[in-house]
Amino acid sequence: MDQNTSAFRSKAKALLSLHSWSGIVLGMLLYAVIFTGTVAVVADEIGEWSNSNYPQRLMLTSDVNETVKRLSAQTPKEYLDEISAYENDRQQLVYFFHTHKQNPSGDMDEYGVQYALNSQGEIVTEKTGFGSDIYAQDDTYALSRFLVSIHTELHIPSPWGLILTGILGLAMLIASVSGFMMHRHLFIDMFSIRKQRDGQSLKRDSHTVAGTWSIPFAILLAFTGSFFSFSTAFGIPAMGIVAFGGDQEALMYAMVGEQQNKSEARMASANLNLMLQDAVQRQSAAPTFLSISHIGTESASVLAFFMPNEGKVGYEQLVYDGTNGDFVEYKPIVGSVPSLGSSILSLIYPIHFGTFAGLWSKIIWISLGVAACYVTISGLQLYAHRNQKNESSWQWYSRLCVWGFFGLPLCSLASTVGFFVSGSLGTNQSVWTQLSFVISAALISVLSLSIKNIHLLKKVLLAGNGLFCLILPMLRYTTSGTGWLQALQHNMMAMMFIEMTLLFCSVWCFFALYKSMQFDQQNINQTNTSFSTQETAK
Amino acid sequence: MGKSLLFFFKSQRFWLSGPATLLVSLLFMLAMAVWFPPGVGNVNNIILPLVLLPLIWAILFFYTYLTTNMRKAQWLLVALFVVNSAILTFKFLG
Numbered sequence: 334m335d336q337n338t339s340a341f342r343s344k345a346k347a348l349l350s351l352h353s354w355s356g357i358v359l360g361m362l363l364y365a366v367i368f369t370g371t372v373a374v375v376a377d378e379i380g381e382w383s384n385s386n387y388p389q390r391l392m393l394t395s396d397v398n399e400t401v402k403r404l405s406a407q408t409p410k411e412y413l414d415e416i417s418a419y420e421n422d423r424q425q426l427v428y429f430f431h432t433h434k435q436n437p438s439g440d441m442d443e444y445g446v447q448y449a450l451n452s453q454g455e456i457v458t459e460k461t462g463f464g465s466d467i468y469a470q471d472d473t474y475a476l477s478r479f480l481v482s483i484h485t486e487l488h489i490p491s492p493w494g495l496i497l498t499g500i501l502g503l504a505m506l507i508a509s510v511s512g513f514m515m516h517r518h519l520f521i522d523m524f525s526i527r528k529q530r531d532g533q534s535l536k537r538d539s540h541t542v543a544g545t546w547s548i549p550f551a552i553l554l555a556f557t558g559s560f561f562s563f564s565t566a567f568g569i570p571a572m573g574i575v576a577f578g579g580d581q582e583a584l585m586y587a588m589v590g591e592q593q594n595k596s597e598a599r600m601a602s603a604n605l606n607l608m609l610q611d612a613v614q615r616q617s618a619a620p621t622f623l624s625i626s627h628i629g630t631e632s633a634s635v636l637a638f639f640m641p642n643e644g645k646v647g648y649e650q651l652v653y654d655g656t657n658g659d660f661v662e663y664k665p666i667v668g669s670v671p672s673l674g675s676s677i678l679s680l681i682y683p684i685h686f687g688t689f690a691g692l693w694s695k696i697i698w699i700s701l702g703v704a705a706c707y708v709t710i711s712g713l714q715l716y717a718h719r720n721q722k723n724e725s726s727w728q729w730y731s732r733l734c735v736w737g738f739f740g741l742p743l744c745s746l747a748s749t750v751g752f753f754v755s756g757s758l759g760t761n762q763s764v765w766t767q768l769s770f771v772i773s774a775a776l777i778s779v780l781s782l783s784i785k786n787i788h789l790l791k792k793v794l795l796a797g798n799g800l801f802c803l804i805l806p807m808l809r810y811t812t813s814g815t816g817w818l819q820a821l822q823h824n825m826m827a828m829m830f831i832e833m834t835l836l837f838c839s840v841w842c843f844f845a846l847y848k849s850m851q852f853d854q855q856n857i858n859q860t861n862t863s864f865s866t867q868e869t870a871k
Numbered sequence: 872m873g874k875s876l877l878f879f880f881k882s883q884r885f886w887l888s889g890p891a892t893l894l895v896s897l898l899f900m901l902a903m904a905v906w907f908p909p910g911v912g913n914v915n916n917i918i919l920p921l922v923l924l925p926l927i928w929a930i931l932f933f934y935t936y937l938t939t940n941m942r943k944a945q946w947l948l949v950a951l952f953v954v955n956s957a958i959l960t961f962k963f964l965g
Contacts, residue, residue: 344937351936506929514933556925564921568900572917575904575962587913665912672912677922 345515352511356712359504361737362487364709366501368741369484370554371702374687374695375834378827380477383752384422385813387823390619391426391452392418398605401625404428404448412445413629419622421473425449425457429464436463438491441585472762476752479766480745485562495566502559508712509551512544536718540711543704550701551708557685590669595632602633603658611660612637612651628655636664646689647679692830710738732790736781739794740774746801747773750808757812788853792846799842802835887944888935895951896928902955905962 356363372379381388397418405413412430421427431445443464449457460467468474486494573584605625612620620637627633633655641647650664665675666682683689687698717731751769755762777794784790809832810816820828903920910916931951935944 340939347937503925503928506925507932510929510933559925560922563924568921568924569917571901572904572921575901575959576909576917584917588917590912667918668912668914670912672910672915674910674914674918675912678918681922 348511348515352508352515353712353716355504355507355511356709357716359501360709360713361733362497363501363505363508364706364713364737365487365741366484366498366558367505367702367705367709369480369745370558371699371706372745373481373484374698374702375827375831376477376481378692378695378831379480380422380474381825381827382809382831383476383749384473385809385815385825385828386422386424387815387825388420389424389452391420391424392609392623393613393619395426395450395452395454396606397426397609397623400426400428400450400454401605401628404430405628408446414627415443416625416628417443417622418625421449421471423449423473425451429467431464436465440465441581470763472756475762475766476749479748479763479770483745492566495562499559499562499566502555502562505551505555506559509548509555513548513552516545536711537715540708540715543711544708547701547704547708550698551705553684554705557681560681561685588667590664590667595627596630597627598631599629600631600633600656602628602655603653605635608635608653608655608658608660609637611658612639612653615651615660616642616649618642625655631656634661641683641689641691646683648682692826710734728787731787732781735787735791735794736777739791739798740777740781743777743794743797743801744770744773746798746805749805750801753805753808753812788849792849795842795846795849799839799846802839802842805835806832883941884936887941887948888932891948892928892931892935895948895955896924896931898955898959899927899951900924902958905958 380386401416401418405416408430411432414432415430417429417431419427427447427449429443429445429447431443433441434444436442436444444462445464447458447460447462447467449459451457469478471478482488485498487497488494489497569584569588570581573579573581577583577587605623609620609623616637616639618639621640622638624636624638625633626636635653635655637651637653639649639651642649648666650666652661652664653659654661665671666679667675683694687694713734714731717734720730748766748770752762752766755765780793781790784793815825815828817829817832819825820832900920900923903923904916907916907919931948935948938944
């Protein structure tokens with residue numbers, strides 16, 4: 334063996350050790366982040382589904398100009414700095430009249446009055462407070478917000494949750510890059526499931542194949558995910574200290590792209606409906622939200638935000654002069670003029686969220702997310718199996734794997750049940766969505782400790798997942814009364830997509846359960862046959 | 872497990888690839904806000920270092936983890952630490 338071969342082998346060994354340890358130490362948390370991230374890809378669709386929402390494009394059908402005028406007259410003047418408007422998932426148009434000030438946590442926040450109006454323009458709810466608090470207590474988004482929050486912060490207080498998910502992103506980066514560097518035959522490994530293999534050898538092949546296919550996706554997601562976590566947790570304020578000498582307001586204005594000193598001289602504003610019509614004509618779509626700044630002053634401006642349009646990758650922001658209604662510019666995502674930074678950011682967002690080609694890109698992102706989940710699960714199971722063979726004390730690790738891998742989806746489904754049941758009982762959905770998750774997590778933990786046979790535990794949890802996936806569409810139907818026919822008539826794609834996905838998952842769970850029982854039966858038959866052969870030989 | 876964990880903490884490579892690499896990457900990111908051209912939008916020196924942080928960390932991590940020449944890796948990290956600290960010191964005190 335020459336020196337080069339020896340050096341290569343020692344590097345390969347070091348990479349394998351790195352690959353294993355990065356997975357073992359943070360594998361379970363990484364699985365939680367990847368699983369909830371896969372769910373978060375369709376967070377908007379889950380929001381629509383959980384409210385059986387039929388988007389009415391209220392911003393186009395209602396008189397926004399007249400409503401803003403009417404609400405401005407009854408709102409304290411200090412909250413007229415900025416007005417954001419969007420259609421929520423309960424067929425209401427939400428207007429938030431606000432100014433900016435520090436919240437009790439010391440962060441810059443929006444503060445003002447939020448009105449939710451129905452399609453007839455009547456005020457349904459009116460809330461005063463910080464934007465972050467109002468959003469955190471909004472039952473409309475209770476389910477999607479809860480699931481997304483597991484992904485972004487694991488429900489750990491800020492900034493520690495964000496720092497942890499950032500570290501998990503780096504761990505994923507290590508595992509994927511080391512996995513990539515270990516492969517000497519990358520293209521062969523993409524297809525190399527050996528037919529004659531079974532048990533752990535088959536699992537090892539499947540781990541390699543799924544891992545190889547999802548390597549580019551995992552690297553991209555780990556890279557962009559750790560960027561989001563670190564920049565939100567400490568990166569942006571830290572850069573503000575260096576670049577702007579700690580002037581957080583100057584940093585905010587540089588990022589948002591607004592002038593710091595605006596003229597507050599009174600001046601009539603142009604018709605908002607005309608600006609909206611122009612924006613819709615330019616983008617051939619309805620805006621996701623509107624931001625109206627300094628209305629009734631010389632510096633009034635209107636920004637219309639659009640999700641990626643057909644054939645485009647990034648978000649679009651159209652800015653209008655609020656005094657005369659003229660179109661001003663396509664505003665970059667950060668800063669006041671197009672720059673390298675804004676171009677990179679406008680690519681990072683759709684790459685991480687999978688929003689660049691509508692539902693199709695989301696389906697691809699979900700599939701790759703499922704593959705990444707499988708890679709994490711099979712990697713940890715392989716490690717547990719290897720150690721279990723040598724030491725019986727490692728059985729707890731296999732149990733932990735079953736508890737985490739099957740328990741997390743079951744808890745998420747249970748939180749969805751909590752959302753629907755609390756909604757139909759008229760109680761606080763935000764609280765009960767979280768409580769249902771905690772209660773089911775406690776029950777699953779008790780079950781995991783009390784069922785001694787790991788295979789039986791796995792089957793029970795699998796059956797639970799299948800059952801919950803099956804009853805959720807029925808539960809949604811009984812609580813909302815919106816059926817599939819109505820959904821198809823109104824082209825409620827998001828709702829149908831989630832419903833079909835749940836039914837598919839249910840079928841998959843029961844099929845896996847059936848296969849597992851069939852496998853057990855085969856094993857029993859084989860054992861019986863070999864036992865009777867031995868008896869006959871005696 | 873206990874012994875291997877102790878060995879882990881005694882390893883020079885662990886300290887170099889772990890805390891030292893993280894510290895140098897963070898310093899590199901912060902110093903970039905000083906020397907990287909802000910561009911016409913005045914945001915490039917904020918966004919680019921933030922985006923590049925995971926990349927800088929990954930390069931330094933894999934280099935220090937895989938290198939056979941530990942002394943060279945050590946000196947590289949020391950050099951990066953000194954240069955970036957000097958840039959930041961100059962920015963705040965200069």
